[in-house]
Amino acid sequence: MAQPASGKTVLYCDVCSLPPEYCEFSASRKKCEQWLMEEHPREHERLYGDQAIAQKMAMTTLSEDKEAKEAAKMEKAEQKNEARIARNQEKKMSSKVFIKRVERNKRKSVTSVYGLHVFGIDLKSTAKMLANHFACGGSVAKNPQGQDEIVVQGDFSHEILDLLVAKFPVIPRANIEFAAEEKKKKAQ
Numbered sequence: 001m002a003q004p005a006s007g008k009t010v011l012y013c014d015v016c017s018l019p020p021e022y023c024e025f026s027a028s029r030k031k032c033e034q035w036l037m038e039e040h041p042r043e044h045e046r047l048y049g050d051q052a053i054a055q056k057m058a059m060t061t062l063s064e065d066k067e068a069k070e071a072a073k074m075e076k077a078e079q080k081n082e083a084r085i086a087r088n089q090e091k092k093m094s095s096k097v098f099i100k101r102v103e104r105n106k107r108k109s110v111t112s113v114y115g116l117h118v119f120g121i122d123l124k125s126t127a128k129m130l131a132n133h134f135a136c137g138g139s140v141a142k143n144p145q146g147q148d149e150i151v152v153q154g155d156f157s158h159e160i161l162d163l164l165v166a167k168f169p170v171i172p173r174a175n176i177e178f179a180a181e182e183k184k185k186k187a188q
Contacts, residue, residue: 011043020047027081029074092118097164097171099157100179111156114149119170123148130156133163 012019015035016026020043023032037044046052097115104110113130116123123140127150131138137153152160157178165173 011040014039020044027077030078093172093175095119095175097176098179099160099176101155101157109155111152111154111160112143112149113152113160113164114143114147116150116164116168116171117148119168121168121170123150126150127152129167130160130163134159 010019013023013026013032013035015028015032016023018026018032020032020036020040023029023036026032033044033048036047095115095118097113097119100112100114102110102112116126127138127140130150130152134152134154134156136156139151140148141151143149161173161176161178164171164176
């Protein structure tokens with residue numbers, strides 16, 4: 001009887017999510033190398049040790065001009081990547097989360113929360129968490145602007161604010177705003 005094939009365990013970089021052999025081609029090469037040195041020193045020695053570098057240099061046929069251009073190109077790619085990360089962080093810190101109470105009829109209302117997706121929060125699990133916490137219905141729906149929003153049955157605006165601040169410290173309290181929307185009364 002044939003032996004079942006044993007699976008290979010593949011190591012992936014926590015920084016760029018590529019195998020360490022390919023980290024040198026990513027924009028965050030230096031961070032990848034630092035992570036590998038801290039977490040897996042043997043693998044780091046195999047890929048970036050003196051012997052490994054000497055072997056790579058022996059196989060390389062680039063002239064010094066091309067080598068300098070490649071180094072400049074990689075440096076530029078790293079700077080672009082860092083600038084992109086900084087822009088995303090700035091965008092995240094400047095974006096707002098809106099908690100809006102919408103009146104349905106007479107005494108019934110729903111509370112909608114939108115803008116959480118910018119902070120990388122899973123809307124579906126957050127809607128479920130809010131629904132369980134307040135013992136009411138909660139779902140993810142599209143708002144008129146086409147964005148996904150969490151809709152919770154009932155007026156829980158202030159409680160949702162406190163819960164969001166407690167559960168998701170990534171959202172600054174100053175970035176959460178309230179809005180009230182009431183149905184227009186029919187003219188008699």
